Amino acid sequence: MKKRISRFILALGLGLLNQSFAFAESTIIADREVRPIEVVVNGEFIKMDVHPLMDKNHLYVPIRALASLGLSYSFNPSTKITTVQNKDGDYLKLSVNSTTAYKNEKPIQMDMPAQNKNGRILVPLRFISESLGYNVQFESIRKFVFINSQDYTFDPNLLYQDDLQAARKAAIALPINVDFKTLGTFDGYRLHQYSFPVGRADTYFFNDGIFTFVQIIDGKAIAIGQLFRERREPSQAAGNVSPEMSLDTDPIMEPYNYGNVIFFDYTDGTARAGYTDDNNKRVDIETKMNIYSDIIQKLPDHRYGRYKIGRDR
Numbered sequence: 203m204k205k206r207i208s209r210f211i212l213a214l215g216l217g218l219l220n221q222s223f224a225f226a227e228s229t230i231i232a233d234r235e236v237r238p239i240e241v242v243v244n245g246e247f248i249k250m251d252v253h254p255l256m257d258k259n260h261l262y263v264p265i266r267a268l269a270s271l272g273l274s275y276s277f278n279p280s281t282k283i284t285t286v287q288n289k290d291g292d293y294l295k296l297s298v299n300s301t302t303a304y305k306n307e308k309p310i311q312m313d314m315p316a317q318n319k320n321g322r323i324l325v326p327l328r329f330i331s332e333s334l335g336y337n338v339q340f341e342s343i344r345k346f347v348f349i350n351s352q353d354y355t356f357d358p359n360l361l362y363q364d365d366l367q368a369a370r371k372a373a374i375a376l377p378i379n380v381d382f383k384t385l386g387t388f389d390g391y392r393l394h395q396y397s398f399p400v401g402r403a404d405t406y407f408f409n410d411g412i413f414t415f416v417q418i419i420d421g422k423a424i425a426i427g428q429l430f431r432e433r434r435e436p437s438q439a440a441g442n443v444s445p446e447m448s449l450d451t452d453p454i455m456e457p458y459n460y461g462n463v464i465f466f467d468y469t470d471g472t473a474r475a476g477y478t479d480d481n482n483k484r485v486d487i488e489t490k491m492n493i494y495s496d497i498i499q500k501l502p503d504h505r506y507g508r509y510k511i512g513r514d515r
Contacts, residue, residue, distance in 0.1 A: 237392055240346045240494045243271055244354045245375050247495040254327055254347060260314045261340070261347060262324040271349060273334065277323060284316060284323055288334040296325060305333055341377045343384065343414055343425065344394070348377045358421040361403045367500045369403035370396075370465075374498065376423040378408070378416055382441040385412050385428045394497065395466035399457040400477075409466075415443065415454050426454060467497050475499045 238253035239261065248270045254261045265275045265284055275286045287293040295304040296316045302309050310333070317324045328338045331349050339348040360372040374396060392410040399405060408414045413429040427443030437445035442454075449455060463477040473496050474488040489499055 237345065237394075240344070241270070242346060242348045242375050242377075244350055245356055245372065247375060247493050249493045252322075255324065257317075258314065261327040262317065263327050265323045265325055268325070268330070271331065271336070272351075273330070284325060286325070286330055286334065290335070292334055294330065294333055298323065303329075303333075339377050342387070343378050343380065344408065344410070345387070346377065356421045358418075361418060366401070366403060367498055370398055370406075370498045371495045373398075373403045373406060373418060373423070374408075375495065376418065376421075378414065378423045378425050380425045380441075382425075382427070384425075385430055385438055385440050388412075393467055393469070395464060396497065397458075397462045397464045399459075400461045400463065402457060405457050415441075463501065465497050465499060467491060473497045473499055475501065477501070 239256065241248045241250060241254065250263075250267050250270055252264045252267055254263045254267075256262075265277060265286070268275050268286060273286055273288055275284060277284050282298055284296045284298075285293055286296070292306060295307075296312075298318045299315050301312045301315050303312050304310070312326065312329050314326050314329075316326070327347065327349075328340075331338045335352055337350045337352065339350075340346075341348065356372075356376065361369050363369050388411050395409040397407050397409070404418045406416050408416060411430070413431075415426045415428070416423050417426055418424070425441060427439060427441030429443050429445070429447055430438040437447075439445040439447065444452075447454070461478060463475060465473065465475045467473050468488075471491055472488045473491045474486065476484065476486045479485050487499060487501070489496060491497065
Protein backbone atom coordinates (compact mmCIF):
# COMPACT_ATOMS: atom_id res chain seq x y z
CA MET A 203 0.00 0.00 0.00
CA LYS A 204 2.79 2.41 0.92
CA LYS A 205 4.48 1.84 -2.46
CA ARG A 206 1.18 2.35 -4.32
CA ILE A 207 0.54 5.59 -2.42
CA SER A 208 4.06 6.83 -3.05
CA ARG A 209 3.72 6.14 -6.77
CA PHE A 210 0.39 7.97 -6.84
CA ILE A 211 1.85 11.03 -5.13
CA LEU A 212 4.93 10.79 -7.34
CA ALA A 213 2.68 11.03 -10.39
CA LEU A 214 1.10 14.17 -8.98
CA GLY A 215 4.48 15.66 -8.24
CA LEU A 216 5.80 14.84 -11.70
CA GLY A 217 2.70 16.47 -13.15
CA LEU A 218 3.91 19.70 -11.61
CA LEU A 219 7.44 18.97 -12.78
CA ASN A 220 6.31 18.40 -16.35
CA GLN A 221 4.42 21.69 -16.21
CA SER A 222 7.68 23.32 -15.22
CA PHE A 223 9.31 22.07 -18.43
CA ALA A 224 6.67 24.02 -20.32
CA PHE A 225 7.52 26.93 -18.05
CA ALA A 226 11.13 26.62 -19.20
CA GLU A 227 10.17 27.69 -22.71
CA SER A 228 8.67 30.96 -21.48
CA THR A 229 11.26 32.05 -18.94
CA ILE A 230 12.88 34.63 -21.20
CA ILE A 231 11.36 38.11 -21.21
CA ALA A 232 12.15 39.77 -24.52
CA ASP A 233 11.60 43.39 -23.50
CA ARG A 234 14.09 43.31 -20.60
CA GLU A 235 17.84 43.20 -21.15
CA VAL A 236 19.19 41.48 -18.04
CA ARG A 237 18.00 40.22 -14.70
CA PRO A 238 19.23 42.21 -11.68
CA ILE A 239 22.21 40.74 -9.85
CA GLU A 240 21.13 39.75 -6.34
CA VAL A 241 23.37 40.19 -3.30
CA VAL A 242 23.44 37.86 -0.27
CA VAL A 243 25.27 39.07 2.85
CA ASN A 244 25.94 36.55 5.63
CA GLY A 245 23.14 34.30 4.42
CA GLU A 246 20.52 37.02 3.94
CA PHE A 247 19.27 38.51 0.68
CA ILE A 248 19.72 42.27 0.69
CA LYS A 249 17.11 44.67 -0.64
CA MET A 250 18.88 47.17 -2.88
CA ASP A 251 17.40 50.17 -4.66
CA VAL A 252 20.12 49.82 -7.30
CA HIS A 253 21.54 46.38 -8.01
CA PRO A 254 25.19 45.71 -8.90
CA LEU A 255 26.21 46.45 -12.47
CA MET A 256 28.63 44.36 -14.53
CA ASP A 257 31.33 46.22 -16.47
CA LYS A 258 34.19 44.30 -18.10
CA ASN A 259 33.63 41.36 -15.75
CA HIS A 260 33.80 43.65 -12.71
CA LEU A 261 30.81 44.29 -10.45
CA TYR A 262 30.06 47.87 -9.47
CA VAL A 263 27.61 49.25 -6.94
CA PRO A 264 26.55 52.85 -6.21
CA ILE A 265 28.20 54.07 -3.02
CA ARG A 266 24.80 54.44 -1.32
CA ALA A 267 24.27 50.69 -1.71
CA LEU A 268 27.24 50.02 0.58
CA ALA A 269 25.06 50.71 3.62
CA SER A 270 23.25 47.44 2.84
CA LEU A 271 26.57 45.66 3.37
CA GLY A 272 27.13 47.23 6.77
CA LEU A 273 29.65 49.75 5.46
CA SER A 274 29.52 53.50 5.94
CA TYR A 275 30.62 55.94 3.26
CA SER A 276 31.06 59.60 2.49
CA PHE A 277 31.83 61.62 -0.63
CA ASN A 278 33.78 64.87 -0.66
CA PRO A 279 32.51 66.93 -3.61
CA SER A 280 35.53 69.24 -3.45
CA THR A 281 38.24 66.57 -3.65
CA LYS A 282 36.03 63.99 -5.45
CA ILE A 283 37.23 61.40 -2.93
CA THR A 284 34.97 58.60 -1.68
CA THR A 285 35.70 57.17 1.77
CA VAL A 286 34.32 53.76 2.76
CA GLN A 287 34.67 52.42 6.31
CA ASN A 288 33.84 49.15 8.06
CA LYS A 289 32.64 48.68 11.63
CA ASP A 290 36.22 48.07 12.84
CA GLY A 291 37.35 51.50 11.68
CA ASP A 292 39.35 50.39 8.64
CA TYR A 293 38.72 52.67 5.70
CA LEU A 294 39.39 53.09 1.99
CA LYS A 295 39.74 56.28 0.00
CA LEU A 296 39.03 56.16 -3.72
CA SER A 297 39.06 58.73 -6.49
CA VAL A 298 37.03 58.46 -9.69
CA ASN A 299 39.08 57.09 -12.62
CA SER A 300 42.11 56.38 -10.42
CA THR A 301 43.42 52.83 -9.94
CA THR A 302 45.22 53.84 -6.74
CA ALA A 303 43.23 53.61 -3.52
CA TYR A 304 44.33 54.22 0.04
CA LYS A 305 43.60 51.80 2.87
CA ASN A 306 44.22 53.49 6.19
CA GLU A 307 46.34 56.03 4.22
CA LYS A 308 48.53 53.32 2.60
CA PRO A 309 48.33 53.13 -1.23
CA ILE A 310 47.03 49.94 -2.85
CA GLN A 311 46.34 49.20 -6.50
CA MET A 312 42.95 48.43 -8.02
CA ASP A 313 42.19 46.47 -11.19
CA MET A 314 39.42 48.90 -12.09
CA PRO A 315 38.79 52.42 -10.78
CA ALA A 316 35.68 53.96 -9.30
CA GLN A 317 33.43 55.52 -11.94
CA ASN A 318 31.02 58.39 -12.30
CA LYS A 319 28.04 57.44 -14.44
CA ASN A 320 25.18 59.86 -14.87
CA GLY A 321 26.10 61.61 -11.64
CA ARG A 322 26.30 58.39 -9.60
CA ILE A 323 29.57 57.25 -8.03
CA LEU A 324 30.06 53.53 -8.71
CA VAL A 325 32.68 51.54 -6.79
CA PRO A 326 34.06 48.02 -7.52
CA LEU A 327 32.21 45.66 -5.19
CA ARG A 328 34.80 42.88 -4.86
CA PHE A 329 37.70 45.26 -4.21
CA ILE A 330 35.79 47.23 -1.60
CA SER A 331 34.46 44.13 0.17
CA GLU A 332 37.67 42.13 0.25
CA SER A 333 39.80 45.13 1.22
CA LEU A 334 37.58 45.69 4.24
CA GLY A 335 37.57 42.10 5.45
CA TYR A 336 34.74 40.37 3.57
CA ASN A 337 34.87 37.23 1.44
CA VAL A 338 33.19 37.56 -1.96
CA GLN A 339 31.90 34.81 -4.24
CA PHE A 340 30.13 35.21 -7.58
CA GLU A 341 27.83 32.35 -8.53
CA SER A 342 27.58 31.99 -12.30
CA ILE A 343 24.39 29.86 -12.46
CA ARG A 344 22.02 32.43 -10.95
CA LYS A 345 24.43 35.38 -11.23
CA PHE A 346 24.32 36.11 -7.50
CA VAL A 347 26.98 37.77 -5.36
CA PHE A 348 27.66 36.29 -1.92
CA ILE A 349 29.46 38.46 0.63
CA ASN A 350 30.42 36.99 3.99
CA SER A 351 32.23 38.51 6.92
CA GLN A 352 35.22 36.47 8.05
CA ASP A 353 33.46 35.38 11.23
CA TYR A 354 30.32 34.15 9.43
CA THR A 355 29.59 30.41 9.30
CA PHE A 356 26.43 28.87 7.87
CA ASP A 357 24.51 26.72 10.35
CA PRO A 358 23.30 23.52 8.56
CA ASN A 359 20.61 23.09 11.23
CA LEU A 360 18.73 25.95 9.57
CA LEU A 361 17.73 23.49 6.84
CA TYR A 362 15.95 21.25 9.35
CA GLN A 363 14.04 23.76 11.44
CA ASP A 364 10.27 23.47 11.93
CA ASP A 365 9.68 26.60 9.85
CA LEU A 366 10.04 25.09 6.38
CA GLN A 367 9.67 28.45 4.65
CA ALA A 368 12.66 29.80 6.59
CA ALA A 369 14.59 26.58 5.91
CA ARG A 370 14.04 26.89 2.16
CA LYS A 371 14.99 30.56 2.19
CA ALA A 372 18.23 29.54 3.89
CA ALA A 373 18.76 26.89 1.20
CA ILE A 374 18.50 29.27 -1.76
CA ALA A 375 20.73 31.79 0.05
CA LEU A 376 23.66 29.37 -0.29
CA PRO A 377 25.93 29.70 -3.34
CA ILE A 378 25.59 26.78 -5.76
CA ASN A 379 29.01 25.13 -6.13
CA VAL A 380 29.81 23.44 -9.46
CA ASP A 381 32.66 21.06 -10.34
CA PHE A 382 31.67 20.43 -13.99
CA LYS A 383 31.37 22.50 -17.14
CA THR A 384 27.90 24.00 -17.05
CA LEU A 385 25.50 24.35 -19.97
CA GLY A 386 26.05 28.11 -19.90
CA THR A 387 23.48 30.83 -19.50
CA PHE A 388 20.83 32.55 -21.59
CA ASP A 389 20.79 36.13 -22.76
CA GLY A 390 17.88 38.28 -21.68
CA TYR A 391 15.75 38.43 -18.55
CA ARG A 392 15.10 34.97 -17.12
CA LEU A 393 12.35 34.03 -14.70
CA HIS A 394 13.45 31.89 -11.76
CA GLN A 395 11.81 28.76 -10.42
CA TYR A 396 12.62 26.45 -7.51
CA SER A 397 11.11 23.06 -6.76
CA PHE A 398 11.56 21.25 -3.44
CA PRO A 399 10.44 17.77 -2.41
CA VAL A 400 7.49 17.78 -0.04
CA GLY A 401 8.61 18.54 3.50
CA ARG A 402 12.29 19.15 2.69
CA ALA A 403 14.75 22.00 2.22
CA ASP A 404 18.04 20.13 1.70
CA THR A 405 17.56 19.37 -1.99
CA TYR A 406 15.91 21.23 -4.87
CA PHE A 407 16.12 21.96 -8.54
CA PHE A 408 16.45 25.44 -9.98
CA ASN A 409 15.05 26.36 -13.38
CA ASP A 410 15.71 29.39 -15.53
CA GLY A 411 15.29 27.48 -18.79
CA ILE A 412 18.12 25.17 -17.71
CA PHE A 413 17.41 22.79 -14.84
CA THR A 414 20.10 22.63 -12.16
CA PHE A 415 19.72 19.82 -9.61
CA VAL A 416 21.12 20.77 -6.20
CA GLN A 417 21.86 18.83 -3.04
CA ILE A 418 23.00 20.50 0.17
CA ILE A 419 25.70 18.45 1.88
CA ASP A 420 27.43 19.57 5.09
CA GLY A 421 26.07 23.07 4.64
CA LYS A 422 27.23 23.44 1.01
CA ALA A 423 24.89 23.59 -1.98
CA ILE A 424 26.35 21.34 -4.67
CA ALA A 425 25.11 21.12 -8.25
CA ILE A 426 24.68 17.45 -9.16
CA GLY A 427 23.96 18.14 -12.80
CA GLN A 428 22.04 20.18 -15.35
CA LEU A 429 19.43 19.40 -17.99
CA PHE A 430 18.11 21.40 -20.92
CA ARG A 431 15.06 19.93 -22.58
CA GLU A 432 13.06 21.78 -25.21
CA ARG A 433 10.51 20.33 -27.62
CA ARG A 434 12.26 21.45 -30.77
CA GLU A 435 15.87 20.81 -29.70
CA PRO A 436 17.92 17.76 -28.67
CA SER A 437 18.26 17.41 -24.90
CA GLN A 438 21.54 18.55 -23.36
CA ALA A 439 22.99 17.60 -20.00
CA ALA A 440 26.01 18.23 -17.80
CA GLY A 441 27.42 16.77 -14.61
CA ASN A 442 25.84 13.61 -13.24
CA VAL A 443 22.76 13.86 -15.46
CA SER A 444 22.02 12.10 -18.75
CA PRO A 445 20.27 13.83 -21.69
CA GLU A 446 17.88 10.86 -21.64
CA MET A 447 17.16 11.30 -17.94
CA SER A 448 13.84 9.72 -16.94
CA LEU A 449 11.80 11.92 -14.63
CA ASP A 450 10.12 8.99 -12.89
CA THR A 451 13.03 6.55 -12.43
CA ASP A 452 16.26 8.54 -12.26
CA PRO A 453 17.86 8.35 -8.78
CA ILE A 454 18.11 12.15 -8.67
CA MET A 455 14.31 12.27 -8.57
CA GLU A 456 14.00 9.86 -5.61
CA PRO A 457 13.49 12.70 -3.07
CA TYR A 458 10.40 13.75 -5.05
CA ASN A 459 8.66 10.37 -4.61
CA TYR A 460 6.02 12.05 -2.45
CA GLY A 461 5.54 15.07 -4.67
CA ASN A 462 7.06 18.50 -5.00
CA VAL A 463 6.22 22.14 -4.48
CA ILE A 464 7.11 24.84 -6.97
CA PHE A 465 8.00 28.47 -6.31
CA PHE A 466 8.60 31.01 -9.07
CA ASP A 467 8.65 34.71 -9.75
CA TYR A 468 6.58 36.36 -12.44
CA THR A 469 6.73 39.34 -14.75
CA ASP A 470 4.37 41.46 -12.64
CA GLY A 471 6.61 41.39 -9.56
CA THR A 472 4.72 38.62 -7.80
CA ALA A 473 5.90 35.29 -6.45
CA ARG A 474 3.74 32.25 -7.04
CA ALA A 475 3.66 28.77 -5.57
CA GLY A 476 1.84 25.61 -6.55
CA TYR A 477 1.38 22.04 -5.36
CA THR A 478 -1.18 19.23 -5.39
CA ASP A 479 -2.83 18.55 -2.02
CA ASP A 480 -3.94 15.25 -0.50
CA ASN A 481 -7.28 15.51 -2.30
CA ASN A 482 -5.58 15.72 -5.71
CA LYS A 483 -6.50 19.40 -5.88
CA ARG A 484 -4.09 21.91 -7.36
CA VAL A 485 -3.34 24.72 -4.88
CA ASP A 486 -1.90 28.02 -6.14
CA ILE A 487 -0.95 31.03 -4.02
CA GLU A 488 0.84 34.27 -4.77
CA THR A 489 2.34 37.26 -3.01
CA LYS A 490 4.01 40.54 -3.88
CA MET A 491 7.80 40.37 -3.91
CA ASN A 492 9.74 43.04 -2.03
CA ILE A 493 12.98 41.09 -1.86
CA TYR A 494 14.26 38.07 -3.77
CA SER A 495 13.75 35.62 -0.89
CA ASP A 496 9.99 36.34 -1.07
CA ILE A 497 9.95 33.84 -3.93
CA ILE A 498 9.74 31.17 -1.20
CA GLN A 499 6.25 31.45 0.24
CA LYS A 500 4.62 30.09 3.38
CA LEU A 501 2.36 27.19 2.44
CA PRO A 502 -0.87 26.71 4.42
CA ASP A 503 -1.10 22.92 4.17
CA HIS A 504 0.72 21.41 7.17
CA ARG A 505 2.17 18.59 5.08
CA TYR A 506 3.85 21.06 2.76
CA GLY A 507 4.61 23.79 5.25
CA ARG A 508 6.54 21.90 7.92
CA TYR A 509 9.75 19.95 7.79
CA LYS A 510 9.36 16.18 7.98
CA ILE A 511 12.09 13.74 8.98
CA GLY A 512 11.67 10.54 7.01
CA ARG A 513 8.92 9.74 4.55
CA ASP A 514 6.28 7.88 6.59
CA ARG A 515 2.90 9.57 6.69
